[in-house]
Amino acid sequence: MNVVHKLEETTVDADVVISGAGPTGLLLGAELALAGLRVRILERQEARHGQSRALTLHPRSIEILELRGIADRFLAAGHTVPGWHFAGLSRKLDFSVLDTRHGYTLFLEQARTERLLEDRARELGVEISYGHEVVSLTQTGDGVDVVGVGPDGGFSLRAAYLVGCDGGRSMVRESAGIGFPGSDSTMSTMLGDFAVSDKEEIAAAGQVPVLIAPMTGGVTRFVVTSPGRMRIPPSEPVTFEEFREALVELTGTSFGIAEPQWLSRFGNATRLAETYRAGRVFLAGDAAHIHFPAGGQGLNTGLQDAMNLGWKLAAEIKGWAPPGLLDTYHAERFPMGELVADNTQAQALLLELTLVPDYRRPVIALRGLLESLLDLPEVNARLAGLVSALATSYPAPDDDPLVGTRMPDLPLGSSGTGVSKLVHSGLFGYVDFTGDGAAQVAEGWKDRIAVATGGDRAWAEDVGEVLVRPDGHIAWVRRENDLPDAASREAGLTAWAGTPDRTAVRR
Ligand SMILES: Cc1cc2nc3c(=O)[nH]c(=O)nc-3n(C[C@H](O)[C@H](O)[C@H](O)COP(=O)(O)OP(=O)(O)OC[C@H]3O[C@@H](n4cnc5c(N)ncnc54)[C@H](O)[C@@H]3O)c2cc1C
Structure with missing residues (x-):
């Protein structure tokens, strides 16, 4: 990155520096502070943008929040629904049969989840610095030197450990020389949040090949994979007119969408960090794994990474960690990343092939078969256990x-x-x-x-x-x-x- 700034003289000492105040970084910060550590989170954005990619918290996420006595805050802010999508099948997974006190998914937009996690982190004394971008790192025997750019120019600080919770394009991962093997996107999907939509038409829509979700503030989310547009690279911006046309093509109506709040295109690129640890540098959340958001698992997986790493890192810094404890983070969480990468690739393929004319009929037959299998309690329990992460x-x-x-x-x-x-x-x-x-x-x-x-x-x-x-x-x-x-x-x-x-x- 070509950023040349004069470094300030200030050196901030922290046990752990976290790059990125997304959900993963915020929960990790709170876990470390709960153990009494000095934690500093550096966030590139100047303020929260308020957009929500994820919409739900799955059962294991609610359970881990319950382990800290804070699940009620999240439950009070959202509403529960008994299950969630798998591969866009019309039959949803049923979480209510799972062996948990929280057999549902909590409909809670990511922006609100982040706000609640930030409140928790601040209550415990985590210092969160917005407008601070990490640009490089250097590891030495007993610490990590972090260099960044803030509102007043360049800065550097030294920490015992650095955790990259800085998302799919992680600078920490790149600076630490950790590979990110996997596959590029073969298809893309469009997302649009609209302030005004024809609620009656939505209610009457029945089975349409579009995900429609009401959000707070009168906003409605539409997620559309259109056969004519699915090969457009995810980096290409979406226009309102394009979105409207795609809706009409797929459903015969535009549902009266207007006033777009957020338009985005995302793909099915799937990658896993080759290691979640390089010396004193760790990766968690999207920095360690990216995949198609099928089944709503990305944010949830990041929260579990944070929960797994927090106490281990605290144990090491406080001096009582048994030998090898820190390495169990990669040993335990990398296979979970692989599981999510595999199941989301399978789900994305089922969606993609439905839209390819040559495969349409056989894939519709395959989907019908899977729908009928989901009627079997064992099949539902297996897939619901996977997506809810209760099978972890x-x-x-x-x-x-x-x-x-x-x-x-x-x-x-x-x-x-x-x-x-x-x-x-x-x-x-x-x-x-x-x-x-x-x-x-x-x-x-x-x-x-x-x-x-x-x-x-x-x-x-x-x-x-x-x-x-x-x-x-x-x-x-x-x-x-x-x-x-x-x-x-x-x-x-x-x-x-x-x-x-x-x-x-x-x-
Ligand atoms: C359309 C869509 C729908 C989704 N739906 C769901 C869902 O229903 N359920 C689900 O569980 N997941 C879902 N996801 C995935 C989910 O949004 C992500 O997995 C989640 O945001 C990852 O959290 P994170 O904290 O690891 O990373 P991020 O949320 O990406 O946060 C990373 C943070 O790091 C900051 N940052 C980046 N670089 C730097 C730097 N150099 N220095 C300092 N800060 C930096 C960024 O500004 C950002 O705030 C969806 C994703 C998409 C695209």
Whole structure:
């Protein structure tokens, strides 16, 4: 990038600098600040633009917000619908049958999600600097020097770690020399938000090959993939007239659209960062993965990246991380990125081929077949688990099969506390269902582990003790039939929560 500015003399010290105040960067900032770290988010834009690409938060996203006690804020700002689209099939996925207290998708525009996440980050003390663009980085043995351009010219600052949450064209990824292999767009889709539309005509439209979603403020979103326009590169601007014509071609009406608020063209380019970590530099969210927005998974996946990385980075900086903990971020989240890339490519192909004349009939037949398969509860559960991300599991092959799965939010003890409440403050949660181990745990790891005794074991009746990670996944389990053995408990807890009573701060 050809930016030449004189650097200011100021050096800002931060444990972690995050590039990008999108949803991923904001949640990550909040997670790090919750752990007591000094966090600075640098955002290129001078202010929020208020446009929303994503419209929904899926069940696992609501669950992770619940793990921090903030889901209610989001639920109060949106409304729930029982399921969401898959491959544009007319039969939607049904999330209500999934094993969760949040079996729905929350209709909440991205701009509002970001506003709520920013409030949370600021409450916890995160410093967010708008109008600050990161332009380069240099890693040294014990830190990262970040160079950027702000309202007053160039600046530089030094941090222990830098996380690129700066979207699909990530400067951090490029500067760190991390490859972004994948495929370019083969088709494009148009998006338009319009202030005025014929609501009666929309209500009467029935099955049309256009996604129509009412938004706040009387705005309605239309998403159109038009056979005659789908080979136009995503970088080419959309005009109002083009959008109107495409609607008329596909549906016979323009629905009275007027006053465009936002017109955009997006494609099905699919790429994954070859590594989510290069030394002291990490990638999360769209900086690590881009794909067609089928099923509404991008923002949701970024939130889970943030939730997975936050506590691990905090553990490393605070000095108690067990060896290799930071590398589990790539090991766990890269395969999840691959899953999303694969399922969105499959969905995009089904959409694309429907619009190619030679394939139209067989693909319509294939879609009909898939619709009928979705009537089978097992098929719905499998795909809904994938898209909702409730199926997310971080398996550890040699361990108990429960290890790596998400811990259900069941009541604990007699207090009515749930599992999620136990980890609200970002600690591990340890539940002793049999009353054999809690005292020892309370002594050894009380700065890192919140303890509860007794609770509902409906999800796994023979569990004696369980250690839940700060991101809600199970780290360690003892089955009731295995003897309570202090040495194996200590080994299990140390493997994730570090050595007991080691609280020295290392930077
Ligand atoms: C049409 C469309 C519909 C979508 N619908 C859904 C949906 O329904 N559900 C869903 O989950 N996802 C959806 N997505 C995807 C979702 O919008 C993205 O996955 C999400 O915004 C990614 O969040 P992020 O924080 O990782 O990146 P971004 O939201 O891209 O944020 C990156 C931030 O970094 C800033 N930045 C960039 N470069 C720099 C720099 N050098 N220095 C400082 N700051 C920088 C940018 O200004 C930006 O604010 C959709 C996407 C599209 C295109």
